[in-house]
Amino acid sequence: MSMADQMSPSFGTSHDLLASTRALTRRVRDAQRGAWFPLALFGLATLASAPFDRYGTTRTCSSPNARGYVCSIYSTWSFIYWPTVLVLIYIVVASFYARRSRERGVGTRVTPYVVVGITIAVVLTAASVWLITHPSPSGSIVGLPLHPGSPLWTAFYRLVSPAAAIGLALLVLARIERNVALLVFTLGYLAIVLFLFSGRHGPVMPHPSPWDFLPRLFIDGGVLLIGSFGFALAGRRGGRSGP
Amino acid sequence: MTHATSELDDIVHQRVRLGILIIAHEARRAEFGFLRTTLDLTSGNLGQHLTVLEKAGLVHIEKGYEGKRPRTWVSLTAAGEAALRDEITQLKRLIHQIERAAARRPRNSG
Numbered sequence: 001m002s003m004a005d006q007m008s009p010s011f012g013t014s015h016d017l018l019a020s021t022r023a024l025t026r027r028v029r030d031a032q033r034g035a036w037f038p039l040a041l042f043g044l045a046t047l048a049s050a051p052f053d054r055y056g057t058t059r060t061c062s063s064p065n066a067r068g069y070v071c072s073i074y075s076t077w078s079f080i081y082w083p084t085v086l087v088l089i090y091i092v093v094a095s096f097y098a099r100r101s102r103e104r105g106v107g108t109r110v111t112p113y114v115v116v117g118i119t120i121a122v123v124l125t126a127a128s129v130w131l132i133t134h135p136s137p138s139g140s141i142v143g144l145p146l147h148p149g150s151p152l153w154t155a156f157y158r159l160v161s162p163a164a165a166i167g168l169a170l171l172v173l174a175r176i177e178r179n180v181a182l183l184v185f186t187l188g189y190l191a192i193v194l195f196l197f198s199g200r201h202g203p204v205m206p207h208p209s210p211w212d213f214l215p216r217l218f219i220d221g222g223v224l225l226i227g228s229f230g231f232a233l234a235g236r237r238g239g240r241s242g243p
Numbered sequence: 244m245t246h247a248t249s250e251l252d253d254i255v256h257q258r259v260r261l262g263i264l265i266i267a268h269e270a271r272r273a274e275f276g277f278l279r280t281t282l283d284l285t286s287g288n289l290g291q292h293l294t295v296l297e298k299a300g301l302v303h304i305e306k307g308y309e310g311k312r313p314r315t316w317v318s319l320t321a322a323g324e325a326a327l328r329d330e331i332t333q334l335k336r337l338i339h340q341i342e343r344a345a346a347r348r349p350r351n352s353g
Binding site for chain 2: 101
């Protein structure tokens with residue numbers, strides 16, 4: 001009888017133990033995950049920002065040069081709406097996870113997500129305000145060699161938007177929840193936010209409509225709500241498949 | 244060379260206790276009811292295993308109330324984290340040793 005044969009019960013037991021370890025890990029993670037909730041709140045908040053974008057818009061133009069005017073069109077009310085709403089949402093999300101933790105009996109370290117989320121929201125709002133109050137006549141951004149209207153130029157402006165603030169913080173939530181699906185979703189969402197058509201940040205807008213922000217808003221909010229629905233559905237299925 | 248089985252800790256290697264350690268590690272803090280349901284145990288049985296782990300200094304048990312409901316939370320101590328890490332390492336090592344031995348066996352021996 002070989003050593004492997006002698007050891008086979010132990011081999012089987014060790015394999016079984018490792019397999020049950022992975023199964024337990026999965027069950028704990030399923031019980032901890034609740035990304036559908038912040039995604040739903042952020043999706044609704046994005047759609048609810050429409051009146052602020054439509055009626056709180058300010059336009060400032062520099063003195064004309066050879067190429068025409070350089071104008072900044074931005075929503076003044078958004079600078080009040082978004083930081084306030086984001087902070088409120090993170091507080092609600094923290095209490096949601098705390099209550100869920102008590103109900104389900106498993107701890108979740110959501111504090112880093114809330115802290116990072118609020119920090120990103122404040123920093124990006126400040127950066128956004130600074131960019132608007134310090135427009136460059138050439139259209140470049142803080143001296144970076146970015147051609148106005150290029151995809152990178154547009155992506156930079158989108159990077160300081162509330163949509164990007166939501167996405168960047170979601171990366172932290174994906175890490176905390178050790179949720180690969182949420183990571184993939186967030187990267188896709190950020191790619192849409194940063195690179196999908198330029199919307200109102202395009203360089204040439206001869207006659208901008210006061211509603212030109214709507215397609216972008218519906219896409220950003222819609223993706224978040226679809227994600228929320230998907231993760232809620234996956235969570236319910238995961239819960240049902242458990243013993 | 245020592246065999247991996249000689250390095251396994253009997254307290255940790257027991258299936259239920261290993262399950263408790265895994266859950267407490269993943270959750271940071273696990274409630275008695277969640278452990279009982281997830282591991283499919285009776286309260287008495289789970290209590291016995293928790294006592295063994297607590298006496299060995301591997302878990303910290305915290306009793307309290309939530310409203311009027313008594314709640315018991317279990318978390319890993321630093322020694323518990325280390326013991327769990329060692330156990331997983333030894334299990335992987337054991338599997339690796341046996342797989343290597345099986346690979347060295349002549350294919351026509353069976």
